Amino acid sequence: MNQPVEDSLVAAEAELQRAQLASDVAALEALLHPDVVYVAPDGAEYDRSQDLESHASGQLRLTSLEQVQGSARQFGSTGATRARIKLAGLAGGAPFEAEMLYTRTWVFDQGRWQVVQAQGTSLPPSA
Secondary structure, three states, X not given: OOOOOOOHHHHHHHHHHHHHHHOOHHHHHHHEEEEEEEEOOXXXXXXXXXXXXXXXXXXXXXXXXXXXXXXXXXXXXXEEXXXXXXXXXXXXXXXXXXXXXXXXXXXXXXXXXXXXXXXXXXXXXXX
8 A cells, every 4th residue: 555545644643542552562663663753841852762662661651541632634645643642650660640742743654654753742731
């Protein structure tokens, strides 16, 4: 398949969230482009190997992930998703709860969507 199916980006975003919650490193490897860069709320940049290692090692373990709001737009073989997410878990062994806004840029390559750029922004807790 050389062209993405309509609404397949929505499914890719959902699969990414499922893989993050499960720390499913194999699924994350398939969903993250080799050159992906994630920009954290503090401006730190993380590459694919750092992201995968955080899940594989248990450094980051999510216990809940709930998408509150989201959107996806496809432009041929590129796309963008935006997801407002409530999440909780352990980071470095310390518990956390957060509400985040994630913006991700995706490319459709070799028959699948992959994230090439992502940014997370911390949001104040919603009432």
